Amino acid sequence: xxxxxxxxxxxxxxxxxxxxxxxxxxxxxxxxxxxxxxxxxxxxxxxxxxxxxxxxxxxxxxxxxxxxxxxxxxxxxxxxxxxxxxxxxxxxxxxxxxxxxxxxxxxxxxxxxxxxxxxxxxxxxxxxxxxxxxxxxxxxxxxxxxxxxxxxxxxxxxxxxxxxxxxxxxxxxxxxxxxxxxxxxxxxxxxxxxxxxxxxxxxxxxxxxxxxxxxxxxxxxxxxxxxxxxxxxxxxxxxxxxxxxxxxxxxxxxxxxxxxxxxxxxxxxxxxxxxxxxxxxxxxxxxxxxxxxxxxxxxxxxxxxxxxxxxxxxxxxxxxxxxxxxxxxxxxxxxxxxxxxxxxxxxxxxxxxxxxxxxxxxxxxxxxxxxxxxxxxxxxxxxxxxxxxxxxxxxxxxxxxxxxxxxxxxxxxxxxxxxxxxxxxxxxxxxxxxxxxxxxxxxxxxxxxxxxxxxxxxxxxxxxxxxxxxxxxxxxxxxxxxxxxxxxxxxxxxxxxxxxxxxxxxxxxxxxxxxxxxxxxxxxxxxxxxxxxxxxxxxxxxxxxxxxxxxxxxxxxxxxxxxxxxxxxxxxxxxxxxxxxxxxxxxxxxxxxxxxxxxxxxxxxxxxxxxxxxxxxxxxxxxxxxxxxxxxxxx
Numbered sequence: 222x223x224x225x226x227x228x229x230x231x232x233x234x235x236x237x238x239x240x241x242x243x244x245x246x247x248x249x250x251x252x253x254x255x256x257x258x259x260x261x262x263x264x265x266x267x268x269x270x271x272x273x274x275x276x277x278x279x280x281x282x283x284x285x286x287x288x289x290x291x292x293x294x295x296x297x298x299x300x301x302x303x304x305x306x307x308x309x310x311x312x313x314x315x316x317x318x319x320x321x322x323x324x325x326x327x328x329x330x331x332x333x334x335x336x337x338x339x340x341x342x343x344x345x346x347x348x349x350x351x352x353x354x355x356x357x358x359x360x361x362x363x364x365x366x367x368x369x370x371x372x373x374x375x376x377x378x379x380x381x382x383x384x385x386x387x388x389x390x391x392x393x394x395x396x397x398x399x400x401x402x403x404x405x406x407x408x409x410x411x412x413x414x415x416x417x418x419x420x421x422x423x424x425x426x427x428x429x430x431x432x433x434x435x436x437x438x439x440x441x442x443x444x445x446x447x448x449x450x451x452x453x454x455x456x457x458x459x460x461x462x463x464x465x466x467x468x469x470x471x472x473x474x475x476x477x478x479x480x481x482x483x484x485x486x487x488x489x490x491x492x493x494x495x496x497x498x499x500x501x502x503x504x505x506x507x508x509x510x511x512x513x514x515x516x517x518x519x520x521x522x523x524x525x526x527x528x529x530x531x532x533x534x535x536x537x538x539x540x541x542x543x544x545x546x547x548x549x550x551x552x553x554x555x556x557x558x559x560x561x562x563x564x565x566x567x568x569x570x571x572x573x574x575x576x577x578x579x580x581x582x583x584x585x586x587x588x589x590x591x592x593x594x595x596x597x598x599x600x601x602x603x604x605x606x607x608x609x610x611x612x613x614x615x616x617x618x619x620x621x622x623x624x625x626x627x628x629x630x631x632x633x634x635x636x637x638x639x640x641x642x643x644x645x646x647x648x649x650x651x652x653x654x655x656x657x658x659x660x661x662x663x664x665x666x667x668x669x670x671x672x673x674x675x676x677x678x679x680x681x682x683x684x685x686x687x688x689x690x691x692x693x694x695x696x697x698x699x700x701x702x703x704x705x706x707x708x709x710x711x712x713x714x715x716x717x718x719x720x721x722x723x724x725x726x727x728x729x730x731x732x733x734x735x736x737x738x739x740x741x742x743x744x745x746x747x748x749x750x751x752x753x754x755x756x757x758x759x760x761x762x763x764x765x766x767x768x769x770x771x772x773x774x775x776x777x778x779x780x781x782x783x784x785x786x787x788x789x790x791x792x793x794x795x796x797x798x799x800x801x802x803x804x805x806x807x808x809x810x811x812x813x814x815x816x817x818x819x820x821x822x823x824x825x826x827x828x829x830x831x832x833x834x835x836x837x838x839x840x841x842x843x844x845x846x847x848x849x850x851x852x853x854x855x856x
Contacts, residue, residue: 254287257322258314261354265347270546275314280307282460282543285521289535290315290433291323296533299451300437303541303575308437312401313348315435316381321354324378325398325429328422332407334385340403341371341383349374385409386418393421398429405438405448419447443577455536457524460543462517467505470522473514473542475574476774476802477501480553493557495550506617506641511549519543540575547573560588587773590748594762597633599664601625602759605633606826608661609819610674611811612653613804614644616681619653622808623661623671626816628823629755630747635661637767637805644682650689657696667830673819674698675811678732687720691730697819701733701811705794709736711743712817733818740810741779741794748777775805 252260255277262275277284283306289295302308312329319327331337349355358376360369374381379398384391386408400422402408408418419436426432438448461470471477481497499508521537528534541547552573559565566586567578605625613620619640625633638656642649660668674693678686678700690700699715715731747756760768778800784793796803 252318252322253291254314254318255284257318258287261321261352262314262317262348263351264310265344265351267347268344275310279545280310282519282521282539283307283311286311286537287314290318290435293431294529294533295535296433297455297535298433298435299448299455299534299536300435300539301440301448301452301537301575302437302539303544304439304572305541305546306539306544306575308539309344309403312403312435312437313344315399315401316345317348317352317355319379319399320358320374320376320381324376325431326379326396327381327399327401328392328395328397328425329381329383330392330400330402330408330418330422331383331385332404332409333387336404337383337385338371345374345381345383389421392418392425395425396428397422397425398432400426400432400434402434402436403438405436405451406441406446407438408447439571440575440577441571446577449577452536452538453525454528454532455534456526456528458521458535458537459524460519460537460539461522462514462519462543464502464504464507465509465513465517466507467502469502469504470520471503472522472540473500474540475542475552475556475576476800477503478542478549478553479508479771482553482557484557491558493554495553495557498549498553504617538575541573560586587770587777590760590773590777591770594760594768597761599662601635601661601663601669602633602761603663604628604631605635605669606823606830607816607819607821608635608669608671609812609815610657610671611808611813611815612674612676613807613811614677614680614682614686615804617641617643619644619649620804620808621653621656622805622812623656624809624812624816625661625669626823631753631755631757631759632747632813633759634761634766634768637772637808639767644680644689645685654693657693657698663830672697672821673815675701675733675735675815675818677807677811678702684721687718687730687732688722688727691720691728694730699731699733699818701735701814703735703737703807703810705738706736707738707792709734709739711736711739712814733814735811735814737807737810738794740813741806742781744776744806744809744813745781771802772805774800775802776809778803778806 258275264272266272349359372383382395459472461472479499483494485492555569559569570576570578604627607626622637623635640652657671662668715733717729718732719726720728747758750756779794782795
């Protein structure tokens with residue numbers, strides 16, 4: 222029997238059903254790239270040493286790089302990274318996220334088309350196969366679906382185009398919301414005759430308000446690196462670890478790694494054994510092991526944070542010291558094995574140290590200088606006639622070098638040392654007095670004391686340096702201030718400056734201004750001299766002397782380069798990649814300036830040392846007159 226429908230009740234039931242549906246409705250989950258990877262990404266066995274689910278805790282330094290991609294304020298990312306830190310996996314995670322979460326036309330660029338095909342087969346295809354949500358959205362390349370080929374992957378809402386920087390057709394004709402460029406420094410300088418490949422690719426984004434671009438590369442040659450330019454245009458972030466002693470955050474770089482090593486020759490090949498590896502905090506000088514530093518908190522610290530707000534450009538720089546797959550011992554061993562071979566050393570700098578490479582030109586390297594060291598027959602070698610000291614002032618120490626000077630610019634390194642402690646404490650200066658007051662002995666027992674000392678007054682303890690130098694003026698200890706630039710004389714007459722302690726003027730001291738660029742040129746010129754004699758630089762062996770690989774790394778830390786400026790090209794001194802510490806060069810510079818200021822008469826010093834000091838000529842006694850007779854009386 223037909224039963225009429227109660228329209229009112231039906232409407233009520235329908236409304237209740239809709240209300241329950243709305244209440245239980247959950248919008249699609251919006252993930253960041255790192256969250257998506259943690260949930261959906263599986264590392265493929267053919268391309269990963271640790272196949273299986275992706276874990277952000279394994280590489281925490283990659284999380285912020287990935288999540289910057291989903292930050293609506295970020296329009297561009299630049300990632301400079303060493304090998305084996307996971308940079309390719311970051312790109313793959315971004316591609317997977319685009320396909321599954323935020324589809325759009327995507328241009329992925331490798332250096333060449335061959336690289337693009339290889340990466341598609343060996344990295345992208347396995348990722349799609351092993352990720353369930355990607356497998357559902359991208360058809361298999363073997364299927365009849367023409368939307369999936371080696372160089373093109375279509376998916377709902379977009380298409381991934383994989384190409385090479387040397388393919389102008391793909392770069393110039395494919396509209397793209399997303400651009401991801403891999404190994405940017407290996408790209409072709411021009412895509413055929415079309416010009417800069419990166420500029421061509423970015424032009425494809427003109428119609429997209431929500432466009433994003435990512436460029437990734439290991440660094441290459443300083444001054445010829447595209448990724449370097451991209452990094453300095455962004456936020457300039459580095460992955461920094463917290464020192465367990467002072468609590469400050471620092472980027473772990475090779476110059477702060479200390480180690481001992483032994484070398485043996487096996488079938489005429491050098492075999493290195495590395496031990497006692499530690500990291501020295503550049504802030505407090507405390508030593509910690511690799512195991513300790515790997516457990517320390519770490520974070521990205523930006524040197525140019527304004528680039529995020531003003532340009533939406535974040536840039537990151539990462540070396541292999543943070544990689545969970547690369548022990549520090551391996552990095553150090555590779556570095557030692559590459560000594561003497563500039564091409565091998567370049568690879569170590571780029572792929573492990575994550576640093577730009579700059580050829581030294583005709584400058585010696587550390588290994589050559591270490592081999593050049595000699596055995597002195599005494600604390601003070603024959604030939605050294607005058608001693609000077611150069612002191613570099615840091616917030617937590619004084620570094621010094623005692624240098625011996627002989628005829629015609631020949632020099633001898635006598636002692637390189639570090640006095641730990643703040644320069645505003647008496648103990649530090651007492652220890653410097655020990656260096657200055659010490660009598661340095663020749664083999665025959667005779668000795669010399671330091672004749673002149675130059676102390677750097679730059680930094681945070683200028684007034685304290687002034688005050689301490691004033692106290693030691695009788696020992697010829699003087700404050701100096703280094704000034705770079707062309708045309709500045711190496712040394713000039715001093716000026717008097719006020720000493721202000723706790724807001725009160727307590728006196729005055731002499732201050733010398735040094736043309737440090739002129740000094741560096743003289744030092745590097747002398748280092749090139751190969752034969753002992755005029756201008757030759759001698760360096761001693763012996764652990765207590767302080768002339769080790771770290772000393773020579775600092776001494777050879779800078780190179781004279783031609784730099785383009787708005788006013789034209791000019792020569793200036795620049796630090797070489799991987800040589801962040803230049804205290805050894807500064808100490809030598811100040812000690813050489815001290816000798817120039819002193820300007821001793823070396824012949825006189827040599828005669829005194831040989832006991833042949835000339836006596837003043839004896840005065841002839843005048844004959845006493847016996848009468849008032851004069852010479853004229855004989856006429």
